[in-house]
Amino acid sequence: MPLTPAPDTIDAIRTASRELVRQLGFMGGKFAGTDLPPSAVHALVEIESGGVTARDLTERLHLEKSSISRMLRKLVESGEVIEQPGEDGRVKVLGLSEVGRQRVHAIHAFAAAQVSDALDRLTPGQAQRVREGLSLYAGALGAEALPPTAQIRVITGYQTGLIARITQMHALYYARSAGFGQEFEAGVAGGLAEFCTRLHRPVNAIWTAVQGQEIVGSIAIDGEDLGENVAHLRWFILDDHVRGTGAGRRLLSAALDFVDQKGFAEVHLWTFSGLNAARHLYEGHGFELAEERPGMQWGKEILEQRFVRRRA
Template identity: 65%
Template sequence: MGGKFAGTDLSLSAAHALIEIEAGKVTARDLTDRLCLDKSSVSRMLRKLVETGDVAETGGSDGRFKFLSLTDAGRERTAAIHAFARNRVAQALAELGPGQDHAILEGLNLYAAALMAAERAPGDVCAIDIVSGYQTGLIARVTQMHAHSYARTAGCALQFEAWVAGGLSEFCGRLGAPSNAIWVAMRGREIVGSIAIDGEDLGGGVAHLRWFIFDDGARGGGCRKLLGAALAFVDACDFVETHLWTFGGLDAARHLYDEHGFTLAEERAGSQWGADVREQRFVRRRPGA
């Protein structure tokens, strides 16, 4: 952690301090908390940044503390730090193969969601409940989650969102059939996930697993609960096989499918969703079939 950082003669903590100060209305005490450093270390670092002409101090309204701000030289140095970081990321992404950038993005989203969950106080954790059947706002919310997720991970556009909305609306009109079912994950009153089994559209004793999605900020055990509920329904209805379609590169979802007995049966190129994707069909045979 020592030495020069981001193409500058600064330490990591000093570079971090400039970025925090850039946001505005920052005091030395704020930096102590944000950088997880003791007061004496922050004082020494700030003294050097003031001496080099990167940071200026101005008195607060009550005179008890000083606000920190970047000078022109400090803003120029901070801009160079940002440019250095963007260039390093661009160079790394350029080394990835086709579709691997989506795997990186999905992994970062999952990790960020896990960090947020881990930082919540025990009393702040809102349990996720799995509820079967149609819920008010389901079509709009599930369509929204699909549109945002697949625009980010696969570049899908209007065509994909319209297909999800239309197909889900048609399916909800058939929920009265005993071979069809849908479940949603609820966090309080908010829908944060969904999954459905369409037992009619493929025929031949084959169940179609559809609209399996989970909000990035609520993933975790809820994904497995949803999939478990759907597969328990499939087995109770004696479907011989369960099929699902997805896109290549979604490694976290692929791992979940592998865990539950799905195998890749078909793969093909697709471009009807507003982006070039690898469509994949997974199949799970009924245990013992």
């Protein structure tokens, strides 16, 4: 049985939590450098990840459906959030307008500066303790309150260890499902490493699904290698234990939102025959099979497939 924390430990954590709430602006005044309530700021940050619905916000923000509806109505009226029909037309998927993206960029910049200023007052060792302690405490608070799917976050951009982790997921999955070996793993690692040197260019982006502190999925859009205003969807993978949680749909939606925002005429992806669940997901997001051909690229004969999604 777990040990009961000492009363002074509980009191110290409660005191620190109250001070955090006050310093971050939850008690009133400007929150995250905006004139928005905290719930709206958190909603905008969640919507940025892509593929988010009003129901998702209800679960993630722990708010009533009516509160979410009122908040979204104001964000839509202000021109920061846009609503688009989902796959079946009944559920609206939320996205950020250009005004909304600028707002979220400013929120991230303000928050990053706020954290940086605070950490500058600490030693490197203390800063690491803060990072680990807050992550552990936040995870413990939400362990029973949140369903497993809500614990998966979609994050944009490079993270330390990303290349190794995405390569590992590809190597393990395709060794089991297709018999690929060292040549395939080396190709994934080399291609991904080269791509990451181009992430500073606005037509390239990568997203990871993160559970706790672990990367459990990824997807990328390479806007350069195919040319002719065609985007290349690459490195779409999920760890086994998060398949079926909706994480794949969230990653794919984020990538396709990016494709649409950048105005690409088409997006292409290469896969091979037999991955039926993946094919169903692609076709559900507007991809069509455009080409099939036998190939020996990774040392084993497969039927390669190219899927294309054209701009509506």
